[in-house]
Amino acid sequence: MSSISIIGTGNMARTIGARAVAGGNTVEVMGRDRSKAADLAKTLGGGATTGEWGSAPAGDIVILALLYDGVVPVVSQYGDALAGKVLVDISNPFNSTFDGLAHRKETSIAQEVARVAPAGARVVKAFNTVFRHVLEKGRPDVFLAGDDAQAKASVEAFIQSLGLRPLDVGDLKMAHWLEGAGVVTVGLANHGVGNLDFALGITELPVRAGG
Amino acid sequence: MSSISIIGTGNMARTIGARAVAGGNTVEVMGRDRSKAADLAKTLGGGATTGEWGSAPAGDIVILALLYDGVVPVVSQYGDALAGKVLVDISNPFNSTFDGLAHRKETSIAQEVARVAPAGARVVKAFNTVFRHVLEKGRPDVFLAGDDAQAKASVEAFIQSLGLRPLDVGDLKMAHWLEGAGVVTVGLANHGVGNLDFALGITELPVRAGG
Numbered sequence: 517m518s519s520i521s522i523i524g525t526g527n528m529a530r531t532i533g534a535r536a537v538a539g540g541n542t543v544e545v546m547g548r549d550r551s552k553a554a555d556l557a558k559t560l561g562g563g564a565t566t567g568e569w570g571s572a573p574a575g576d577i578v579i580l581a582l583l584y585d586g587v588v589p590v591v592s593q594y595g596d597a598l599a600g601k602v603l604v605d606i607s608n609p610f611n612s613t614f615d616g617l618a619h620r621k622e623t624s625i626a627q628e629v630a631r632v633a634p635a636g637a638r639v640v641k642a643f644n645t646v647f648r649h650v651l652e653k654g655r656p657d658v659f660l661a662g663d664d665a666q667a668k669a670s671v672e673a674f675i676q677s678l679g680l681r682p683l684d685v686g687d688l689k690m691a692h693w694l695e696g697a698g699v700v701t702v703g704l705a706n707h708g709v710g711n712l713d714f715a716l717g718i719t720e721l722p723v724r725a726g727g
Numbered sequence: 728m729s730s731i732s733i734i735g736t737g738n739m740a741r742t743i744g745a746r747a748v749a750g751g752n753t754v755e756v757m758g759r760d761r762s763k764a765a766d767l768a769k770t771l772g773g774g775a776t777t778g779e780w781g782s783a784p785a786g787d788i789v790i791l792a793l794l795y796d797g798v799v800p801v802v803s804q805y806g807d808a809l810a811g812k813v814l815v816d817i818s819n820p821f822n823s824t825f826d827g828l829a830h831r832k833e834t835s836i837a838q839e840v841a842r843v844a845p846a847g848a849r850v851v852k853a854f855n856t857v858f859r860h861v862l863e864k865g866r867p868d869v870f871l872a873g874d875d876a877q878a879k880a881s882v883e884a885f886i887q888s889l890g891l892r893p894l895d896v897g898d899l900k901m902a903h904w905l906e907g908a909g910v911v912t913v914g915l916a917n918h919g920v921g922n923l924d925f926a927l928g929i930t931e932l933p934v935r936a937g938g
Contacts, residue, residue, distance in 0.1 A: 684919035708895035
């Protein structure tokens with residue numbers, strides 16, 4: 517099992533935290549508002565602890581459960597406190613109409629995190645195509661991307677501990693296209709599916725073959 | 728059932744053509760090399776016919792089964808012969824390393840087709856996330872995008888005639904992100920899945936719920 521720290525106390529922090537505790541992982545919660553972090557840790561149970569905002573996280577894997585425009589500033593603020601950690605960016609930098617990305621350049625929040633992260637920190641993009649309530653109730657596939665094989669392996673093990681299937685799509689620059697897959701997911705919710713009760717994933721040939 | 732014309736005589740033309748005939752659609756094949764088109768029509772059977780390259784297609788839906796860099800030039804060459812048609816771009820404009828798109832701008836082959844298409848033609852992006860042999864052997868989900876609701880409805884009906892599930896992701900500018908989903912699909916084949924025997928799709932909450 518993994519030792520994880522969650523930076524953030526919002527809905528996604530709560531949902532990932534709950535699944536992480538259920539999967540037998542050690543969980544620490546860090547929030548700007550320490551009392552909110554303590555409340556969430558208490559809600560999560562399973563021995564979840566509270567860390568101090570800006571200090572070195574206890575976990576080897578640090579989930580950045582923040583709104584997309586807060587991710588890079590917070591990683592910058594933490595600075596060397598994140599040295600040696602695996603940083604997991606789960607954000608969706610949607611534009612204001614939810615049909616494209618906020619950055620016009622071919623980049624991603626994950627790649628921008630890698631630019632400001634301290635030496636030895638390794639960034640993995642994951643979870644961004646999964647709607648929160650699907651993560652709560654279902655067993656969605658979880659896509660991930662990153663440059664460091666060992667970091668990806670540790671995130672994959674964490675994803676598996678949640679009872680979910682990790683699907684590696686390649687190196688960190690693929691995070692741009694995973695963010696695009698987040699855009700596709702919202703497009704499906706608004707058009708072809710018409711609701712939020714689904715997840716992007718894969719189906720393998722033996723499973724649905726028969727056409 | 729639909730009346731379709733396929734421009735192209737390659738593997739994807741053959742695979743879509745075979746499924747189209749099996750689905751009870753009327754199929755016409757158009758190739759630069761008329762004899763290749765005739766051979767394919769004969770192979771497809773089901774009354775498939777051969778059209779003359781550059782002349783007005785017989786089908787209401789025109790599948791552009793061409794390599795990505797040929798799509799815009801061929802649509803330009805056909806010009807007014809495509810007036811009133813629903814043009815289906817299935818291409819993947821991969822870069823040379825298959826981990827990004829050939830165009831650096833936030834566009835898509837489908838959007839570029841729309842720029843050169845004649846008045847009354849409507850463009851739909853579809854099928855690009857599906858590996859050919861999966862379309863041959865399996866029942867993959869088929870994502871689509873386009874600006875014209877009627878055109879999308881006709882393509883959806885065609886996709887359903889193939890026994891497949893159409894999934895509308897939104898308007899034509901979403902074609903950029905569907906092309907990105909093509910990049911993700913290749914990334915999965917090379918990393919997280921490790922083979923080509925799968926398709927990107929969706930799983931709905933009641934189906935896999937249980938976490």
